Amino acid sequence: MSTTTALNLSRGRIEVFLIIGVAIFFVLGSLMEVSYYILEHKRLLGFLRQFSLSEEANIPTWYSAMLLMSCAVCLALITCTQDAKENGYRRHWLILCLIFVYISMDETSVIHEMTIKPLRYGFDLTGIFHYSWVIPAAGLMAIFLISYIGFLRHLRASSRNRFIIAGLVYVGGAFGTELIIGYHWTTVGEGIVSGMLNVTQESMEMCGSSLFLSALLRHLEAVSPRFSLALEP
Numbered sequence: 230m231s232t233t234t235a236l237n238l239s240r241g242r243i244e245v246f247l248i249i250g251v252a253i254f255f256v257l258g259s260l261m262e263v264s265y266y267i268l269e270h271k272r273l274l275g276f277l278r279q280f281s282l283s284e285e286a287n288i289p290t291w292y293s294a295m296l297l298m299s300c301a302v303c304l305a306l307i308t309c310t311q312d313a314k315e316n317g318y319r320r321h322w323l324i325l326c327l328i329f330v331y332i333s334m335d336e337t338s339v340i341h342e343m344t345i346k347p348l349r350y351g352f353d354l355t356g357i358f359h360y361s362w363v364i365p366a367a368g369l370m371a372i373f374l375i376s377y378i379g380f381l382r383h384l385r386a387s388s389r390n391r392f393i394i395a396g397l398v399y400v401g402g403a404f405g406t407e408l409i410i411g412y413h414w415t416t417v418g419e420g421i422v423s424g425m426l427n428v429t430q431e432s433m434e435m436c437g438s439s440l441f442l443s444a445l446l447r448h449l450e451a452v453s454p455r456f457s458l459a460l461e462p
Contacts, residue, residue, distance in 0.1 A: 243443070247443065250435070255432045258427075261273075262282075262428060263421070264277060282427055282430075282431035289435075290337055296438040296439060297438055298329070299442050301329035301330045301333060304329060306449060318380050344362045356412050356416070357412045359410075359414055362407075363408060363411075366404060381393070385451065387451075388444060388448040388451070391440065391441075397437075399440075401433055402429070403434050403437075406430040407430065410423065410427065
């Protein structure tokens with residue numbers, strides 16, 4: 230006998246919360262950069278350290294990690310609802326879940342940054358490759374995309390389109406802007422422009438994560454036979 234577990238969540242309200250969250254951190258992050266570089270207020274009683282998007286291990290970092298872990302939870306729920314005999318992509322959902330668990334962990338522990346100095350000094354990298362972690366990351370992304378072509382094709386068109394848009398926004402922020410920031414840092418140096426580039430990068434990552442979380446919730450509503458979202462007005 231199959232059972233249905235109702236998750237009493239309002240997707241609409243969650244999406245509004247996600248929009249407000251990205252907007253708040255973008256505005257606060259921008260104000261912190263203006264304060265630091267233009268007004269030359271370097272601390273603001275500790276608020277600058279805690280809300281700057283150029284810093285690590287602070288409130289925006291925690292929020293980003295929570296977004297990524299929420300995506301991992303949704304991916305785990307989808308994995309649990311997949312029938313391994315009827316759907317050959319259950320493993321893909323599971324791997325995607327584990328990837329997001331790792332990315333969430335990396336967001337707070339900055340594991341990828343441990344590769345920057347060895348690669349930078351070992352291969353004398355500069356310019357767009359100043360933050361040299363982008364080189365192995367590009368290889369891993371290529372492998373991921375090739376491995377997930379079939380997975381994307383089997384998805385409902387609406388889910389596939391939402392997943393692709395979310396991925397483009399997140400990767401554009403995490404990877405694309407890193408190339409620009411690296412080039413600017415080595416050619417121009419630190420300043421308000423580099424600060425706002427960091428704000429753009431982190432905001433795009435939050436936006437991509439939020440879009441993906443929304444897409445997962447919508448996918449879970451549409452295809453899951455065991456879980457349902459109770460939509461509230």
